[in-house]
Amino acid sequence: GQSLEQPSEVTAVEGAIVQINCTYQTSGFYGLSWYQQHDGGAPTFLSYNALDGLEETGRFSSFLSRSDSYGYLLLQELQMKDSASYFCAGATGFQKLVFGTGTRLLVSP
Amino acid sequence: GAVVSQHPSWVICKSGTSVKIECRSLDFQATTMFWYRQFPKQSLMLMATSNEGSKATYEQGVEKDKFLINHASLTLSTLTVTSAHPEDSSFYICSGRRDPDYEQYFGPGTRLTVT
Numbered sequence: 001g002q003s004l005e006q007p008s009e010v011t012a013v014e015g016a017i018v019q020i021n022c023t024y025q026t027s028g029f030y031g032l033s034w035y036q037q038h039d040g041g042a043p044t045f046l047s048y049n050a051l052d053g054l055e056e057t058g059r060f061s062s063f064l065s066r067s068d069s070y071g072y073l074l075l076q077e078l079q080m081k082d083s084a085s086y087f088c089a090g091a092t093g094f095q096k097l098v099f100g101t102g103t104r105l106l107v108s109p
Numbered sequence: 110g111a112v113v114s115q116h117p118s119w120v121i122c123k124s125g126t127s128v129k130i131e132c133r134s135l136d137f138q139a140t141t142m143f144w145y146r147q148f149p150k151q152s153l154m155l156m157a158t159s160n161e162g163s164k165a166t167y168e169q170g171v172e173k174d175k176f177l178i179n180h181a182s183l184t185l186s187t188l189t190v191t192s193a194h195p196e197d198s199s200f201y202i203c204s205g206r207r208d209p210d211y212e213q214y215f216g217p218g219t220r221l222t223v224t
Contacts, residue, residue: 031211042113042202042215043153087152095141095206097213099153 002026004088004100011106012078020073020103022088029090032064032071033097038084046073048091075105083107111137113205115216122193122223129189130219132203138183139205143213144176147200159186193223 004024012018022032031050035043047055049064049071061074075082088100112135122128132142141160145153157173159165159180167173177189186205190197200220204213 040200040218040220042217044215045212048211091211095211095213096143096155096158098155099145102152104150 002029002090002092002098004090004098006086006088006100006103008101009104009106011108013108014078014080016078017074017076018078018105020075020086020088020105022071022073022100024069024071024088024090024100026069026090026092026098028092029098030093031091032062033089033091034060034062034073035087035089035099036084037087037102043087046086078107080107080109111205111207111212111214113139113203113214113216115201115203115219117219118217119220120222122221124194124223125192127189127191128193128221129187130201130203130221132186132188132205132216134184134205134207134214137205137207137214139186140183140208141206142180142186143204143206144178144186144188145202145204147202147218149200153202156188190221193221195223197221198223 033048034046037043047062054063059076064071087102089097114133116131144156147153156171157165157167165178180186202218204215
């Protein structure tokens with residue numbers, strides 16, 4: 001089967017840096033995406049790693065290591081508005097996404 | 110660009126009735142549309158994948174006769190929950206993808222409550 005595991009909750013303070021990990025067990029993921037979802041809202045795309053290594057997009061960076069079946073999302077200079085749920089998602093054949101268990105990030109003042 | 114809308118945003122229906130949810134890509138042609146279900150505080154679970162003009166492909170465990178999906182055009186897909194029961198109450202989210210892009214663009218979701 002395919003599964004992607006994430007910590008259920010992470011807390012941090014404004015201005016800090018936080019890393020959200022994603023470990024997966026699957027065969028045939030083409031890449032790893034990250035999505036942000038505020039309560040009651042739609043998931044919004046943050047980043048995609050097709051290759052091993054680090055991808056940087058503003059305050060957000062994402063990393064993938066296929067050999068370790070592991071990736072992470074790094075959020076820098078945290079803001080209150082970053083409080084949300086974050087999901088990693090594995091891209092499979094036929095462009096399908098398998099979502100991780102999700103991590104709720106709570107940013108405090 | 111790449112905006113997806115859903116209608117209605119929320120719906121309450123009685124047990125045993127059917128409910129139709131629309132998913133529209135407003136500014137692009139969605140070659141493929143996906144339907145997800147999300148229970149409170151849980152992840153998104155893919156229900157089915159549909160390509161325009163073709164029958165939907167359902168994930169294991171999803172009843173195709175209960176969740177009817179139609180993708181009649183490149184900008185519209187519908188999900189009909191037939192004979193709804195309280196356990197079908199959930200947040201239903203669609204997404205669209207356009208060739209040859211990989212990224213999926215998500216709709217705002219529809220909250221279904223079955224009483």
